[in-house]
Amino acid sequence: MSTTNANNQSANNGILKIAIQKSGRLHDDSMKLLKECGIDVSNGVNKLKSEASNFPLEVFFLRDDDIPQYVEDAVADIGIVGENVVYEKKKKVDVVEKLGFGKCRLSIAVQKGDVYNDVSFLEGKRIATSYPVIVKDFLNEKGINAEIHEISGSVEIAPGIGLAQAICDLVSSGSTLFMNGLTEVETILQSQAILIKNTQLSAEQQAILNKLLFRIQAVKKAKNNKYVLLNAPNDQLEQIISLLPGMKSPTVLPLAEKGWSSVHSVISESTFWDIIEKLKAAGAQGILVVPIEKMIV
Numbered sequence: 423m424s425t426t427n428a429n430n431q432s433a434n435n436g437i438l439k440i441a442i443q444k445s446g447r448l449h450d451d452s453m454k455l456l457k458e459c460g461i462d463v464s465n466g467v468n469k470l471k472s473e474a475s476n477f478p479l480e481v482f483f484l485r486d487d488d489i490p491q492y493v494e495d496a497v498a499d500i501g502i503v504g505e506n507v508v509y510e511k512k513k514k515v516d517v518v519e520k521l522g523f524g525k526c527r528l529s530i531a532v533q534k535g536d537v538y539n540d541v542s543f544l545e546g547k548r549i550a551t552s553y554p555v556i557v558k559d560f561l562n563e564k565g566i567n568a569e570i571h572e573i574s575g576s577v578e579i580a581p582g583i584g585l586a587q588a589i590c591d592l593v594s595s596g597s598t599l600f601m602n603g604l605t606e607v608e609t610i611l612q613s614q615a616i617l618i619k620n621t622q623l624s625a626e627q628q629a630i631l632n633k634l635l636f637r638i639q640a641v642k643k644a645k646n647n648k649y650v651l652l653n654a655p656n657d658q659l660e661q662i663i664s665l666l667p668g669m670k671s672p673t674v675l676p677l678a679e680k681g682w683s684s685v686h687s688v689i690s691e692s693t694f695w696d697i698i699e700k701l702k703a704a705g706a707q708g709i710l711v712v713p714i715e716k717m718i719v
């Protein structure tokens with residue numbers, strides 16, 4: 423390749439195009455994630471495209487259903503979309519990272535009062551859904567013959583108006599099912615927002631993605647951990663330190679008051695309350711818990 427061509431190539435590839443949902447459940451969290459990664463993107467009303475001012479990223483605002491196709495076709499290089507949409511669309515894209523928001527499940531529900539013992543209930547029935555591909559795969563796997571009636575929204579209303587005897591739709595709190603007199607009977611898929619990428623990124627695009635990913639992982643780790651500061655009597659230090667993992671090991675500093683130390687450490691969100699109780703029981707006092715903004719290990 424000549425130098426000129428190489429330069430042109432680099433000009434084309436010097437920016438990464440990301441597709442995110444224009445409006446809806448994933449929009450705000452997707453924008454927030456970019457912001458937490460230190461990337462400034464303006465989000466003007468009715469704007470469909472925006473360029474980050476301080477990172478080589480161009481943002482396309484799209485309907486979530488279209489994102490896997492755009493990423494497969496390299497119209498966008500990467501995208502943020504629910505796993506449910508990725509599995510439904512079955513496009514050729516690579517999954518890069520789970521993002522920890524947009525958590526929901528895709529479930530089958532029937533009318534309250536129906537006697538549902540197992541999936542054989544669905545045999546010969548009509549199921550309303552916006553996810554015909556995933557439902558078809560599920561029924562095939564279970565050896566059930568049922569009619570799939572595809573509708574694009576307000577799926578939970580279908581049994582109540584005589585359109586279907588069962589539905590398959592996204593559930594989070596369960597309140598939409600409850601309000602429509604439905605009961606969840608099978609969970610087909612657990613879903614959350616994920617980062618997907620085109621399968622043939624150039625080396626330069628991959629390098630930008632790696633930079634973005636490094637930041638995303640630091641943000642995610644920080645969210646899953648808390649910084650803890652506490653005072654400990656020196657004669658209890660050994661026991662208290664054994665309860666605290668820290669990134670390497672806890673920091674211990676002497677307090678102005680003799681016989682006491684200040685202990686600093688990082689605790690994971692999942693074990694947080696358990697460890698705090700044990701720390702208190704071991705004699706820790708003045709425990710402060712502080713959120714971490716970024717965490718690079």
Ligand SMILES: Nc1ncnc2c1ncn2[C@@H]1O[C@H](COP(=O)(O)OP(=O)(O)OP(=O)(O)O)[C@@H](O)[C@H]1O
Pocket residue numbers: 443444445446447448484485486487503504505506507524525526592593594595613614615
């Ligand atoms: N109740 C929920 N709780 C958490 N996440 C959800 C919930 N409902 C949907 N999601 C996730 O958010 C994604 C977008 O949901 P939304 O309802 O905004 O989609 P949509 O109406 O199809 O939007 P679009 O206009 O972009 O097509 C879903 O595909 C799913 O991954």
Ligand SMILES: O=P(O)(O)OC[C@H]1O[C@H](OP(=O)(O)OP(=O)(O)O)[C@H](O)[C@@H]1O
Pocket residue numbers: 447575576578591592593594595596597598599
């Ligand atoms: O279990 P819940 O917490 O009630 O959430 C489930 C509802 O959320 C989603 O719809 P959304 O509210 O996004 O509206 P939509 O129909 O426009 O997609 C989904 O399609 C369900 O209807």
Ligand SMILES: [Mg+2]
Pocket residue numbers: 485486487
């Ligand atoms: Mg959609």
